[in-house]
Amino acid sequence: MSDNLKRTTTKLNTVFGFFVLVVVTFCIKTYIAYQTEFTLGVKGGVQQFLLAINPFPAAILLFGIALYFRGRLVYWLMIIIDLIQTTWIFANIAYYREFSDFLSFGIIKGSGNVQNNLGKSIGQIVHPTDFLVYIDVILLIVLLMTKVIRIDTRPFKRRYALTTTVLAFSLMGAEYGMANADRSGLLTRTFDNNYLVKYLGLNEYAAFSVYQTQKESATRAQASASDLQSVEKYLKHNRVSANPTTFGTQKGKNVIIIHLESFQQYLINYKVDGKEVTPNLNKFYKNKNTASFDNFYNQVAQGKTSDAEMMLENSLFGLPQGSAMTTYGTQNTYQAAPAILDQEAGYTSAAFHGDVPSFWNRDNTYKSWGYDYFFSSQYYKEKANYTVGYGLKDKIFFKDSAKYLQQLPQPFYAKLITLTNHYPYELDKENTDFPATKTGDKTVDPYVQTAHYLDEAFGEFLTYLKQSGLYKNSMIVLYGDHYGISNNHRAAIAQLLGKDKVTNYDLAQFQKVPFMIHATGLKGGINHTYGGEIDVLPTLLDLLGVKNNDTIQFGNDLLAKNRNQTVAFRNGDFVTPQYTKVGGTVYNTKTGETIQPTTAQKKSLEKTQNHVTTELSLSDRVVQGDLLRFYQLKNFKTVDKKKYNYKLNEGLQRLKAAQKKEPTSVQAKNGGKQTATYQTDAPELK
Numbered sequence: 001m002s003d004n005l006k007r008t009t010t011k012l013n014t015v016f017g018f019f020v021l022v023v024v025t026f027c028i029k030t031y032i033a034y035q036t037e038f039t040l041g042v043k044g045g046v047q048q049f050l051l052a053i054n055p056f057p058a059a060i061l062l063f064g065i066a067l068y069f070r071g072r073l074v075y076w077l078m079i080i081i082d083l084i085q086t087t088w089i090f091a092n093i094a095y096y097r098e099f100s101d102f103l104s105f106g107i108i109k110g111s112g113n114v115q116n117n118l119g120k121s122i123g124q125i126v127h128p129t130d131f132l133v134y135i136d137v138i139l140l141i142v143l144l145m146t147k148v149i150r151i152d153t154r155p156f157k158r159r160y161a162l163t164t165t166v167l168a169f170s171l172m173g174a175e176y177g178m179a180n181a182d183r184s185g186l187l188t189r190t191f192d193n194n195y196l197v198k199y200l201g202l203n204e205y206a207a208f209s210v211y212q213t214q215k216e217s218a219t220r221a222q223a224s225a226s227d228l229q230s231v232e233k234y235l236k237h238n239r240v241s242a243n244p245t246t247f248g249t250q251k252g253k254n255v256i257i258i259h260l261e262s263f264q265q266y267l268i269n270y271k272v273d274g275k276e277v278t279p280n281l282n283k284f285y286k287n288k289n290t291a292s293f294d295n296f297y298n299q300v301a302q303g304k305t306s307d308a309e310m311m312l313e314n315s316l317f318g319l320p321q322g323s324a325m326t327t328y329g330t331q332n333t334y335q336a337a338p339a340i341l342d343q344e345a346g347y348t349s350a351a352f353h354g355d356v357p358s359f360w361n362r363d364n365t366y367k368s369w370g371y372d373y374f375f376s377s378q379y380y381k382e383k384a385n386y387t388v389g390y391g392l393k394d395k396i397f398f399k400d401s402a403k404y405l406q407q408l409p410q411p412f413y414a415k416l417i418t419l420t421n422h423y424p425y426e427l428d429k430e431n432t433d434f435p436a437t438k439t440g441d442k443t444v445d446p447y448v449q450t451a452h453y454l455d456e457a458f459g460e461f462l463t464y465l466k467q468s469g470l471y472k473n474s475m476i477v478l479y480g481d482h483y484g485i486s487n488n489h490r491a492a493i494a495q496l497l498g499k500d501k502v503t504n505y506d507l508a509q510f511q512k513v514p515f516m517i518h519a520t521g522l523k524g525g526i527n528h529t530y531g532g533e534i535d536v537l538p539t540l541l542d543l544l545g546v547k548n549n550d551t552i553q554f555g556n557d558l559l560a561k562n563r564n565q566t567v568a569f570r571n572g573d574f575v576t577p578q579y580t581k582v583g584g585t586v587y588n589t590k591t592g593e594t595i596q597p598t599t600a601q602k603k604s605l606e607k608t609q610n611h612v613t614t615e616l617s618l619s620d621r622v623v624q625g626d627l628l629r630f631y632q633l634k635n636f637k638t639v640d641k642k643k644y645n646y647k648l649n650e651g652l653q654r655l656k657a658a659q660k661k662e663p664t665s666v667q668a669k670n671g672g673k674q675t676a677t678y679q680t681d682a683p684e685l686k
Contacts, residue, residue: 015156022063025140026063039488057169058204063078064168090134094126097127101193104212183195220626223625227625234618242560249521253411253519255412255475255544256414256474260421261422261454262484268282270448275435281455281514288525289521289524297532302322312337312415312479316534316623317619323360326360328624329361330365332629345411348408350405352401357376362374373646379648395456395682396685397457398461398680407659409668421454464676468666471520476519480515494506517540529563534555535557539555542560570616
């Protein structure tokens with residue numbers, strides 16, 4: 001053995017030497033994970049430096065805990081701490097790969113949703129190379145077990161242990177000072193978790209996530225009616241009047257909302273091998289009585305589908321972390337679409353979803369929103385080949401939903417949530433009759449196949465609506481809830497879009513999802529106004545002739561004139577007809593070219609950024625403080641959650657009783673018989 005190696009081994013045979021080894025190896029692998037597994041948008045020397053050093057303060061602090069103990073326990077505590085921290089990195093690698101975000105305490109609190117989101121597709125998400133993050137842990141154990149590194153049983157002096165703790169906190173302070181100098185208001189103005197990890201690190205992000213979640217809980221207890229004043233002032237200043245030419249044109253019609261799972265706008269008119277992926281949706285999109293919006297964006301965060309539903313039903317944003325439906329769905333007061341339409345226009349309401357009722361806490365949240373019925377998986381026939389991925393296959397789901405739809409007293413508000421076009425885009429061979437794309441990305445390529453299946457299911461459902469008589473008396477609304485292909489698949493996205501590579505501008509535009517409103521007599525066409533999911537509820541209420549000038553809603557009617565066309569993303573970025581802002585970069589929305597803003601442009605951008613930040617903050621204040629409990633709408637009664645019971649027997653009994661009490665359903669008007677036989681080519685039903 002060389003003298004240098006002997007000296008190195010001797011140093012490692014001390015408690016402090018082993019401590020240094022553990023800290024350094026852990027920080028190196030964390031930095032490698034930052035660079036290879038996450039898209040943090042690191043720019044310039046300062047950010048690169050902060051990224052390299054940000055694992056050290058928390059590592060010194062956490063591994064330093066072991067230094068307060070003695071003997072062998074010191075070593076094994078370091079190994080255990082290393083194992084726990086490594087598992088946190090591993091979990092975030094898997095989660096980020098699918099959701100382009102980091103795990104938060106809010107998401108973990110809704111553990112059932114995390115397990116569903118990851119567990120059902122774990123084989124697709126986790127790569128064998130991910131387990132390499134554990135290699136240093138294994139190596140350290142081997143070195144100790146083989147006595148290459150000998151355990152030093154001498155007590156480590158307490159004052160030295162205390163010094164490491166003080167050093168860790170000092171480094172954290174210095175790091176935060178540098179980070180805040182580069183990114184002013186890092187912890188107060190940012191809504192993007194990538195910034196927190198880039199500047200402060202995964203462990204600090206986790207701590208901030210816990211703090212934020214606990215702060216949210218405390219906010220409700222401290223909230224008062226006076227907190228609404230700033231909200232009302234903002235809404236009064238930013239609300240626009242309804243378009244008089246469209247207001248009330250669909251009054252009294254049923255509303256059928258079809259939630260297109262993970263469906264992106266680029267799929268409309270998209271072809272693979274010369275074949276349309278979505279021929280039925282394409283035809284519907286171009287129908288003379290369909291108002292279609294081609295600059296409509298998803299605005300979800302970690303809550304994904306639940307965020308989309310939150311905006312759709314309430315015109316309130318989802319949370320910066322976690323899911324509002326999971327965290328605040330049970331206890332909060334809402335003034336949601338089902339309750340508003342019930343109390344203002346006598347609508348029956350129903351939600352349809354071929355999965356378990358507890359997913360995203362729907363069984364409780366829907367009661368808070370005033371849904372009369374919730375037809376979840378318990379209402380549908382269950383056979384092994386009827387489900388795939390996250391629940392009932394769409395063709396079977398639509399067919400089995402039709403029998404309940406016909407029984408709903410009219411007018412009704414019904415939301416049908418599809419499932420098959422959900423990651424990991426699995427579909428059995430019997431139902432796969434469309435070619436996959438050829439990007440070479442196993443996650444991306446089958447996406448068009450499940451999208452095509454969804455399109456076929458929609459086509460069958462549309463035929464049923466026409467034959468049953470519901471089509472002509474209903475406003476049919478379609479919307480995509482969030483992206484299907486995350487930004488982590490840049491190379492594949494570039495191929496799909498026919499580009500050599502994609503920029504952050506391209507990825508921002510890739511967040512477009514479809515939004516279509518169809519009704520007999522509605523003037524259709526492609527509408528180029530910029531908007532997002534936050535704008536759906538006021539748009540629908542205005543079309544139905546329900547006055548909407550005193551509600552707490554952050555969206556505006558997409559058909560209104562002189563509306564502010566700023567689309568706020570949950571991380572604080574935004575899109576307008578002129579500018580697209582992603583991180584610190586501004587693009588020309590029309591051309592995609594990077595802009596170096598002039599003095600006048602900087603003022604305009606700053607004004608827009610303040611608008612976005614204020615809008616998101618005030619919406620969070622409403623949700624986190626449960627402020628609607630203090631706000632009384634004229635002629636609106638607070639929803640009594642105890643009125644609703646979604647269990648199978650109870651739901652069927654109430655539906656049967658409603659047929660007698662309010663014989664306005666399609667089936668009741670037809671002497672209790674169905675008006676049409678649902679036609680599907682689903683091979684499972686043959």
